[in-house]
Amino acid sequence: MLEILEASALAAGQAIMEIYLAGPSVTYKRDASPVTDADHRAERIILADLAAAFPDIPVVAEEEVAAGRVPDIAGKRFFLVDPLDGTKEFVKRNSHFTVNIGLIENGEPVTGVVYAPALGLIYSAAAGRAKKALVENGKPAGQWTTIGCRRCGDRPMALTSRWHNSPETVSFLTDQGIEDSEAVGSSLKFCLLAEGTADIYPRFSRTMEWDTAAGDAILRAAGGETLTTAGISLAYGKRNQPDDSDFANPWFISRGRA
Template sequence: MLDILETSALAAGQAILEIYRAGPAVTYKADASPVTDADHRAERIILADLAAAFPDIPIVAEEEVAAGRVPDIAGKRFFLVDPLDGTKEFVERNSHFTVNIGLVENGAPVVGVVYAPALGLIYSAAAGMAKKAVVEDGQVTGEWTTIGCRRCGDRPMALTSRWHNSPETISFLTDQGISDHEAVGSSLKFCLLAEGIADIYPRFSRTMEWDTAAGDAILRSAGGETLTMAGNPLGYGKRNQSDDSDFANPWFISRGKA
């Protein structure tokens, strides 16, 4: 499965890069978030690949959900797809955007691929092992490298959202005595935790499951964790929530090794 997900993410990423270089056409969804022709083109590629290879596994994809097309996932494992995570980064010509493909089983992300096409990096994880590789011209070059979270020292490094930071996040960092922090876009924050470059990612603003599943799978496979404010592992497949829409996440804290 992982080979197919990696190949699909690479193909989607190449399509995104073509539009990135040419200049995207931007529209806005009902929630005022931007969407581009790259989002739609990449999602079509991934949906076709996954449907052909895994016809019995439902796919929950960001733009499909926005269009009102949501498959039945009750009691099933399912894919979560964000074809272009970090659309604002993409529109602003920043390189911190990714292609995210995650597989959820029993409410937990167990397989994930995150490809950052403008950075030429791909991360993937399955069966409790996380890895990273360099990409050139849409192909992995060289060997995959196994990655893992580092043990947090006396001076932890935090990651925050570039576009969706919040006063609560700043208060948390202050309360924890964390002075070193960097704003990073998209699911790259999970990947940087997973490869031991940073230690903690507090997210006290809204995210959706397709934003987090792939990166979260990589982080967990690398020895890290993502916990809600109640201290429980962040769950996936959330439907009929009384306080938010389907697939919306609560606030969470992702971290490497304590």
């Protein structure tokens, strides 16, 4: 399965880069978030690949959900797809945007692929192993490298959202005595924790499950964790929430090894 997901993410990334270089067409959803022709094209590629290879596994994809098309996932394993995470980065021609495909089983992210086409980096994880590779000409270049979280030292490095930081995040870092932080876009924050270049990612602003699933799968396989502010492992497949929409995440804290 993982090789198929990797190949699909790479194909979607190639389509994204074609539009990135030509200049995207941008529209806005009801929540005022941007969406581009690259989002739609990449999602069509991934959906076609998943339907061909795994016809019995439902797919929850960002733009499909926005159009009101949500499959039945009750009691099933399912895919979560964000074809272009970091659309604001993409529109502003920053390189921190990613393709994300995650597999959920029993509410947990167990397999994931995150591809950053403008950076030429792909991360993936399955069966408790996380890895990364450089990408050249749409294919992994050289050997995959196994990655793992580092143990947090006396001076932890935090990652924050470039566009969705919040006063609560700033207060958390102050309360924890964390002085070093870097703003990073998209799901790359999970991958940086997973490869051991940072220690903690507090997210005290809105995210959706497709934003986090693939990166979270990679982080967990690398030895890290994602917990809600109540200290509970972040769950997936959240429907009929009394205080939020389907698939919306609560605030959470992702971290490497303690």
